[in-house]
Amino acid sequence: MTRTNREVVDWMHKLVHEGAEMKLDSREVRPGDIFCAIPGTKSDGRAFIRVAAARGAAGVIYEADGTPRGEHYPVASLAVSHLASRLGEIAALFYGDASQKMTGVAVTGTNGKTTSTFWLGQLLTKLGAPAAVIGTVGVFFNGRQIPAPHLTTPDAVTLESLYARLARDGAKAFAVEASSVGLEQGRLSGSHFRVGIFTNLSRDHLDYHHTMEAYADAKEILFRWPGLGAAVVNAEDPLSARFAATAQAHGIPVWTTGREGKGEALRKAVSAAHALDAFDCRSTGRGMAFTLKAEGETREVSLPAVGLFNVDNALEVIAAMLALGYPLDDVVRGVATLEPPPGRMQPVYSEGMPLGVVDFCHTPDALEKALESLLPGVHARGGKLWTVFGCGGDRDPGKRPIMGAIAARLSDHVIVTSDNPRSEDPESIVRQVAAGAEGAKNVRIVTDRREAIHEAILEAAPEDLVLVAGKGHESEQILKDGPHHFLDAEVVREALNERRTREL
Template sequence: MKLADVLDQNQYRLVQGTLDTEISAGVTADTRNVERGSLFVAVAGHRRDGHTMLHEAFEKGAVAALVTDPESAAPAGMTVVEVPDTLAAVSFTAARLQGEPGRSMKVVSITGTNGKTSIAAILESILGHLSPAPVGVIGTGGPRIDQTPLPLKVSTPTTPLANELQAILRAMADRHTETVVMEASSLALVEHRVDHAFTDIGVFTNLSHDHLDDHGSMEAYRQAKMLLFSGLSGQAVANADDPVTAEIHTLMPGRVTTFGIEQDADYRAVDVRVSTAGTAFTLLHQGQRHEAGFPVPGLFAASNALAAIVVCRLLGYELEDVLPALKAVGQIPGRMQTLSLADGTTVVVDYAHSPDSLEKVLDTLRGLTANGRLITVFGCGGDRDPAKRAPMGAIAGRLSDHVVITSDNPRIEDPESILDAIEAGLGPTGTSYDRITDRREAIARALSVARPGDTVLIAGKGSEDHQIIGDRKIPFQDIAVVRQLAEIVTH
């Protein structure tokens, strides 16, 4: 495709070269991925500025470059075009070079602090029951079609970089995928990764303390989430129990369908009953009452189920078909994933890694552990928002009978300093606790002190299959460690 066609209908200025330059190998902002015929986009990264790498990109085969600084030194044989925002340019050029695949599918993008992965998995299961057409998922568990992983490069978790995302969407469209369910992280929205995914339905789950290391303040974090509803989505599905939804109504008047438990909503769950078998509730919609159930316990689980129900309705499915499919959803890996041990202990593995999510999970398990103790194993990520560590320690201490604090991807930060910060919140609660840096040893300790009837929550990593220590990714999965250490009765 000629560069003129790639840039068509977007603002740009030719600095040198010709717009007839043929782009034959895709777009990238990483010189390591440049191929002969590539379009290189100069993005100012955390460590290096792409504007200083134009010669390197050219030597590796890039035939053109997009820049924001027209004075950047570029080789004479390279076509250079100035654009207002190179991050945004990666998105629209990648989409154009892939033939804008999002247009041919129904795209559902989910944003919010908690619930993205769970709602995506619920939708994947329900739609798999209701339609013979392939269902695509893009998120924390990696891209997949009908639960089969796509062997495509993803260099960042949750929401891939724009060029990777467009390649995934292209692969899904080529396999006749009808609906794509995508997690849209706040950072991805700020970096324009989903700008040209052509989202039909944007879903908002909730907003609570998290990712302040990326955004600096809760206000900036909120604004990042709202980008999905500022021209990127055709319709919105929003949580009426979160005050942020009022802003979504303002941004998308007449195009918002709400769900909720505490507040009145288009789809509301009342008479919520939580048990070890899951969550049952009465769904109120347009004056009608429908009995519904979902095999995951907790008010938050009911909220996630409601969001999935509304999306399915907007996709054209009837409640009498959706609700039975909801009951048939299986356990979601790393999301309230439950194992029953031979000694009578229940182990729950969950991704809860923010103060709000940890509190909700512990509240739920506290209510389900009437005849036993609740033991919590958790840590906090290194090089990530340190302000949440003490609050999470306080929450764990207040709601648990015993706590084991440990490592959770310490990265290049000193693991002991992370535990010090957690301990500052945990200690004053008076709850007994162990401090064990090695996560495997911490899990083993929790299992060893547990008695029949106790529940052990292992929080923070969910289905992650590695531990990041220093600059190394070491294979590690909480659920696998539990299975290695204990005799399992049921899943």
């Protein structure tokens, strides 16, 4: 007999008391919890049912398919067919469907997810809906970070538990990064979203998806999401027309955004409901300014962030807020007060010293956009642009020479260094990166990341800018022997302090 999701949850609720959690990891089970045993890529959770029972699990639900007939466990247990694909909806019911009680916005795309979710969280909170942010740099609500797994998109069980906790703590809204892997693996199954945003798509995660088409297919899942109230797509990316068509085919209203009339052009091309455009985009002393045309109205917008890519992020966020029913003037005022997330174009200042900037850009497209966005400021300072970066190990090796070529083309000085080599030889990785800039006289290799950052800061002129790229907010460097504490912004400050000491 195949049980419905509701029947499975009713069975669990009969076993547990208030405060019980669902757990996918037997090591995290506490007395009274429910253990969910499903096959994974590296291990099969069913092999750990007895461990969970010994740790005091009140019950176990496990994948029925592939389990030997007559298998008995020393704990109340329930076999559930296709459990992995149903787990998100089961967890949502177990935790009271908390995401449905809040205003949810999901952001997908290669670059811009973290910035967009942070800005959404800030705007929603400013305009009366206390909002949480869930994504690459962690889970944040009410000015504090909440412990959660280090994944862009947590697993479905963890996510539903987070929603329930956030709702109990007073959250009325949330913005979540919807990674391609998370969408494809069903980690967001059970989540309710009012708005879905597409930022852009460029080369990343090909170690997982293998092809760009498969990568795009995974992103597209968001735009046929059950119950989605609106889709926001960025006309600067050609895939937006496809995702807009998908959303419309599922009865979801589409908002298009772009620069210099591209948003309106895409709206007409796909017969979308709404369009936003930024005209006369220009750098200012504290970021960007542009003229916004939205819904037949025009407003001047001040954005405290550099780069055209951040104008794109801001447009998508503004569109999402309008789709949620917030007044245009309130949103525009809020945009002027936005703050960047950790490790995203994060400046590290010291009077009379080179300007350090830390950014997470770790894909060819993101690195190119980051460098292009910094060049006007570098020229205004009358200085040179230094780039210190590397590429991660055990990840798509094809992007390494591409990023080396981009850095050499757009920087005055490049130091190729180690990122997170993981199980790979860091010397081999840096050579592959540098190969993309073969013959370039402005490129050198310094494999030790701390040494590379110090070298750039110590050699740069006071009017120069040093971009340290690739790791952003990350507080660890992952080597063959495991993770070690390493925060780029800390090391930049350390190097600036060393330089000041030397100059005394």
